[in-house]
Each structure stands twice: as C-alpha cells, then as structure tokens.
Amino acid sequence: MACFLLALLYLAQATAVSAAGYEAQRLAAQRDELRRQNALLVIESARLDSPARVEADAQRLGLVRAATIRVVAPEAVAAAR
Amino acid sequence: MTATISHTRLRVLFAFFTVASLLLSARLAYWQTVGRGELLGRATDQVRSDLAVAAQRGIIRDRGGAILATTVELRSLYAIPAQMKDPQGNDTRSVVAAALAPILGEKIEVLRAAFDSGAEWLFVRRRLPEETATRIAALGLGGLGFEMEPKRLYPNGAVGAQVLGFVSDDGLGQYGVEGGYDDALAGTPGRLAVARDPANRELALGLRTAVPAKNGDDLWLTVDLAVQNAAERELAAVVEREKATGGAIVVLDPKDGAVLAMASSPTYDPARVGSASAEALRNRGISWTYEPGSTLKAITIASAIDKGVVTPTTSYQDVGYAVIGGRTLCNAQCKVYGPTTVTQILARSQNAGAVFVASKLGAADLNAYLHAFGFGRPTGVDLAAETGGIVRPLAEWYPVDLGTISFGQGLSITPLQLASAYAAIANGGTLYRPYVVANRRGADGEHRTAPLAVRRVISEETAATMVTMLTTTVDSGIANAASLRGYSVAGKTGTAQIPSDDGRYIDDAYISSFAGFVPAIDPRMVVVVVLEKPQSKLLGTVPAMNTFKAIATDALRYARVQPDRP
Numbered sequence: 001m002a003c004f005l006l007a008l009l010y011l012a013q014a015t016a017v018s019a020a021g022y023e024a025q026r027l028a029a030q031r032d033e034l035r036r037q038n039a040l041l042v043i044e045s046a047r048l049d050s051p052a053r054v055e056a057d058a059q060r061l062g063l064v065r066a067a068t069i070r071v072v073a074p075e076a077v078a079a080a081r
Numbered sequence: 082m083t084a085t086i087s088h089t090r091l092r093v094l095f096a097f098f099t100v101a102s103l104l105l106s107a108r109l110a111y112w113q114t115v116g117r118g119e120l121l122g123r124a125t126d127q128v129r130s131d132l133a134v135a136a137q138r139g140i141i142r143d144r145g146g147a148i149l150a151t152t153v154e155l156r157s158l159y160a161i162p163a164q165m166k167d168p169q170g171n172d173t174r175s176v177v178a179a180a181l182a183p184i185l186g187e188k189i190e191v192l193r194a195a196f197d198s199g200a201e202w203l204f205v206r207r208r209l210p211e212e213t214a215t216r217i218a219a220l221g222l223g224g225l226g227f228e229m230e231p232k233r234l235y236p237n238g239a240v241g242a243q244v245l246g247f248v249s250d251d252g253l254g255q256y257g258v259e260g261g262y263d264d265a266l267a268g269t270p271g272r273l274a275v276a277r278d279p280a281n282r283e284l285a286l287g288l289r290t291a292v293p294a295k296n297g298d299d300l301w302l303t304v305d306l307a308v309q310n311a312a313e314r315e316l317a318a319v320v321e322r323e324k325a326t327g328g329a330i331v332v333l334d335p336k337d338g339a340v341l342a343m344a345s346s347p348t349y350d351p352a353r354v355g356s357a358s359a360e361a362l363r364n365r366g367i368s369w370t371y372e373p374g375s376t377l378k379a380i381t382i383a384s385a386i387d388k389g390v391v392t393p394t395t396s397y398q399d400v401g402y403a404v405i406g407g408r409t410l411c412n413a414q415c416k417v418y419g420p421t422t423v424t425q426i427l428a429r430s431q432n433a434g435a436v437f438v439a440s441k442l443g444a445a446d447l448n449a450y451l452h453a454f455g456f457g458r459p460t461g462v463d464l465a466a467e468t469g470g471i472v473r474p475l476a477e478w479y480p481v482d483l484g485t486i487s488f489g490q491g492l493s494i495t496p497l498q499l500a501s502a503y504a505a506i507a508n509g510g511t512l513y514r515p516y517v518v519a520n521r522r523g524a525d526g527e528h529r530t531a532p533l534a535v536r537r538v539i540s541e542e543t544a545a546t547m548v549t550m551l552t553t554t555v556d557s558g559i560a561n562a563a564s565l566r567g568y569s570v571a572g573k574t575g576t577a578q579i580p581s582d583d584g585r586y587i588d589d590a591y592i593s594s595f596a597g598f599v600p601a602i603d604p605r606m607v608v609v610v611v612l613e614k615p616q617s618k619l620l621g622t623v624p625a626m627n628t629f630k631a632i633a634t635d636a637l638r639y640a641r642v643q644p645d646r647p
Contacts, residue, residue: 025282
C-alpha cells in the first residue's frame with residue numbers, strides 16, 4: 001500500500017513538473033514576443049526622433065531656420081545686476 | 082489416443098531451444114553492454130533537438146546614445162502550397178495569392194506561379210515589416226506560416242550609411258563600422274539541446290544542456306547624429322545644385338581626432354543595399370583620393386615656418402609666375418601681385434608664392450613634413466577600406482615637383498587625411514589618429530577608445546601663427562565667403578585639376594574644396610568639404626565654402642558654442 005502511495009505521489013509530482021514546464025515555456029515565448037515588440041517600438045521611436053525626419057516635418061509645417069540666435073553671456077548678465 | 086514423442090526428437094528440440102536461447106541472450110547482452118550507447122543515441126535522437134542559439138548583434142549608437150543600427154526579429158512569410166485547401170478540400174492557391182498580392186505589392190500571377198512551382202515549402206517574403214505581417218496573420222489563410230529571422234535596421238535611413246556599412250543576408254558585416262567591427266558586433270552563437278514531446282514542446286523533465294549565446298558588443302560612436310545629418314543634407318544639396326559627380330565631407334574634433342561626421346556622395350539606403358552601386362558604397366572620406374590643390378599651401382607654409390626658413394612677414398617680389406626645374410608655374414590667371422608677404426601668399430592663394438616658400442624649405446624637408454602630417458599612408462581610422470593616398474618617395478621627385486606639390490598638385494590624399502592635418506594645426510601641432518568608435522560595451526565591461534596622439538608635427542608657436550594666417554585668409558582673403566557672423570573661422574580654399582589615366586589633366590574638370598576650423602581660437606571642429614567636378618566653374622570654391630558655413634552654423638548652434646566675436 002505504501003509503495004502504491006509513493007508511486008502515486010511520484011506520478012503526481014512528475015505531472016506537476018511537466019505542466020509547470022509547459023507553462024514556463026508559454027511565458028518565455030510571451031516574454032520574447034513582448035521584448036520583440038518593445039524593440040520594434042524603440043526603433044520606431046528612434047526613427048521618429050531622427051533629425052532628418054524632424055527637419056522634413058518642420059519644413060512641411062512651414063517652419064524656417066532661425067536667422068539669428070541671441071546669445072546671452074553670463075558675465076554680461078552678472079554685470080547688469 | 083495418446084501421441085508419443087521420441088526421446089531423440091525431444092532432445093533435438095531441447096537443444097534447438099537451448100541454442101536459440103543462448104543466441105538471444107548473447108544478442109541481448111550485446112545490446113545491453115557493447116551496443117548500449119548506439120541504442121541510447123537512437124532513442125535520444127527521436128526526442129532531442131539540438132539547435133544553435135543565435136547571438137544578438139550589438140547596437141550601434143551615436144555619441145549621444147541615439148540608435149544608428151540595431152537588430153530585431155522580423156517575421157518571414159512561408160508557404161506550404163499542398164496545405165492550401167478549404168474545409169471541403171478544394172484548392173485555395175488562387176484565393177491565397179489574390180489575398181496576399183495587394184498587401185505585399187506583388188502581382189497575383191507571380192505569387193500563383195510561386196505556389197505552383199512544385200516546391201513543398203517556400204519563402205513568400207522574408208523579414209516583413211511588422212504591420213504587413215500582422216495584416217497577413219489576421220487573414221488566417223491556410224498553408225501560410227511565419228518564421229522569425231533577424232533583420233538589421235537603420236532608423237535614420239541613409240544618414241551615415243557609408244560610416245555604418247551594412248549587414249548581408251547571411252549576417253556578415255560589410256563596409257564601415259559593421260565591417261570593421263564585425264567580430265565584436267556579431268557575438269558568439271550558443272547551443273541548446275533539449276528533449277521535446279511529439280508537439281515539439283520542450284520537456285521539463287529530461288535532457289537539457291545549454292551553452293548560452295554571447296551577444297555582440299554595443300558600439301558607441303564618436304559620430305554626432307545631428308552633425309552627420311547636417312553634413313549629409315548640405316552635401317546632397319550642393320552636389321545637386323552644382324551638378325557635381327560626387328563629394329565628401331569630414332568633420333573632426335581637432336582636440337582628439339574623433340570623427341563627428343563623415344558624409345559621402347553618391348550614397349545609398351542600407352535598407353535597399355541590393356540596388357546600391359559600387360560607387361555609392363564607397364566612403365569617399367577615406368577610400369577616395371584626389372589632388373588637394375591650394376588647401377595644401379597651408380601645410381607647405383606651416384612646414385616652412387616650423388623649419389624657420391620663413392616667417393609670416395617674409396616677403397618676395399611676385400611676378401605672376403615661378404620658374405623651377407625648367408618649368409614655369411603661374412598664379413591663377415597668371416596675376417602679378419608685386420611685393421608679397423607669406424601671409425599674403427596664403428590669403429591670396431598664390432602659386433608662385435607657394436613655390437617661393439617651398440624653395441626656401443627644400444624638397445627633403447617638404448617631403449618629411451608631408452609624411453609627418455600624415456599624407457601618403459592611411460590615417461589608421463577604425464573603418465574598413467581606408468586608402469593611403471600617394472606621396473611619391475623623394476628619390477622619385479623631379480625638380481619641378483617641389484613647386485607643384487607646394488600648391489597641392491602631384492600628390493593624392495583623402496579628405497580625412499586633410500582634416501587630420503588641419504586638426505593638427507588647429508590643436509597646437511599634434512597629429513591625432515582619427516577614430517569612429519568611442520567605446521565598446523559588452524558582457525566583459527566597457528572599453529573606451531583612448532585618443533592616440535601620433536606625433537607632434539609642428540610647434541605650438543608655428544600652429545598659433547598658422548591659425549592667425551588662416552584666420553586672415555578667411556577674414557580678408559580668398560576664403561572670405563567662409564566667414565561666419567559671431568565666430569572666427571580659419572581656413573583655406575582649394576581648386577585642383579583632375580589627372581586622367583594618361584597622366585594629363587582633364588580639361589574643364591576640377592575638384593573644389595575648403596578646409597577650415599571654427600572657432601579659430603579653441604576650435605570645436607575641423608570641416609573639410611570636397612566636391613568632384615562641380616559645374617559652376619565661375620564660382621570656383623564658393624559652393625564648398627557655403628557648404629562649410631551651413632554645416633558649421635548648424636553644428637555650433639547645436640553644440641551651444643558661445644560666439645567669440647561680436
């Protein structure tokens with residue numbers, strides 16, 4: 001009887017481990033797919049941040065390059081105070 | 082009735098079964114001992130899969146961390162034509178072809194022909210864009226499936242194409258950083274051996290041996306994406322405007338030789354590398370040589386000042402030409418300038434004046450200084466396919482060569498070599514080896530590239546003198562079109578003829594260039610612009626100078642460099 005119960009316990013454990021293994025595989029595949037989707041989003045973000053794309057969009061929107069840029073020297077500001 | 086069996090027959094039967102049992106036992110013993118390994122192997126093969134685990138190719142980033150190249154798994158569409166059937170068993174190849182055609186932008190007949198080719202399994206399209214793959218997957222068509230394949234992506238399109246290089250379909254890096262650092266980027270594949278069930282799922286209980294893949298290192302470049310973009314935009318614009326056959330731009334940090342940008346025209350899109358010409362693949366910044374023309378006068382004069390044979394105020398009587406080695410070498414349009422100082426020779430770009438300075442220096446010293454400035458051999462930049470240009474050995478110089486080389490004819494250089502030489506003048510006299518990869522990050526940590534000072538070429542005093550003279554050349558000399566509001570600029574123009582295969586110069590074809598640095602004092606960047614065969618002959622070097630200005634304006638604003646002039 002004891003042997004039978006031991007065998008039953010072993011079978012139950014083996015089945016549980018196998019099922020957990022399948023679940024782990026499913027989760028690993030899900031993790032890999034999410035990582036892949038994340039990588040695609042990172043690439044899309046980089047594409048959207050590309051200076052060439054930003055420039056093209058700016059031109060399309062009618063924006064122009066600033067003719068002059070005013071530079072304020074910190075020494076001058078400090079002296080004015 | 083009872084049958085009787087003779088003792089003899091019984092003995093024979095007994096002997097037969099005994100022998101048979103012994104043979105079977107022996108065979109069994111064989112398979113249990115000697116043949117055990119073979120049987121075990123066969124059994125294991127039925128459930129075991131042994132796969133190579135691909136290493137992730139490293140990411141390439143610009144100096145600010147922006148992604149320039151990365152690898153992602155994309156879905157490749159495959160077809161099993163025999164499985165293209167509806168629930169009633171009718172053939173659906175035409176339906177599948179008609180459904181796929183508009184999504185893939187392919188003709189129905191082409192897809193149908195592929196399905197009817199007799200192949201049991203075939204790729205319909207490899208490495209599909211994610212949206213396309215998702216649309217196809219949503220159709221739920223039978224006989225189609227997806228397989229993941231790595232794809233190298235360049236989110237900035239053609240920007241930096243020649244610097245980056247590309248990766249072939251079989252995963253090998255070609256050209257540029259991809260080619261030069263292929264070993265570091267590629268990593269090392271691993272192996273995974275596991276037991277699988279009939280549904281091809283890994284078994285948790287059973288064989289499992291794994292050698293993890295070692296992913297490739299990430300590379301951080303010295304290239305600045307914003308400066309690179311400005312360089313490529315301006316190069317493309319000037320090449321189109323001037324109908325030039327090509328061109329190159331190099332932007333260096335003179336303090337350590339870091340390459341901030343390197344643009345080359347014609348160029349290509351790494352996503353369509355199959356349609357790129359060989360000329361487009363070539364990085365003209367390092368793989369193309371040309372006669373520098375007058376940009377080399379700065380090198381000649383720097384050498385002579387450093388040697389102590391002339392000073393900025395040394396003067397001579399310019400008669401419009403110089404005679405050397407029995408040949409007469411003229412100024413542009415043979416213009417006569419009269420009394421001229423060395424500063425004016427540079428500011429006016431006088432050929433006869435350069436010959437005067439070179440004659441004071443002598444061929445041996447000019448040759449030695451040219452080599453010291455890095456001409457005649459590759460700079461050693463960490464990119465594939467660099468060429469060294471040609472500075473002929475002194476023994477092969479004719480007397481006239483001292484004159485022609487003094488103003489940049491009779492030798493060939495790369496744009497990067499010229500940028501390095503001007504960087505040496507800009508930084509106080511030290512020649513640095515240019516470099517593109519700033520650091521490499523992998524599992525074993527971070528490896529930074531230490532800037533390499535190759536040698537001191539000229540003294541600090543000479544360099545400072547040259548900065549003043551080159552600034553004069555821009556402020557009030559031939560390179561005035563390169564001046565920038567708010568910033569001091571030092572630089573020199575160059576117009577050079579193009580030698581043909583027979584050694585003569587090609588008529589009506591020239592190379593226009595400008596080499597300069599900004600701000601002249603404490604410079605942040607050296608910019609070399611070279612245009613091949615621009616059509617605007619009357620404008621000479623103005624397009625190159627305008628291109629320099631546009632790039633410098635953008636880069637200085639972007640780097641928030643304080644103006645050094647009112």
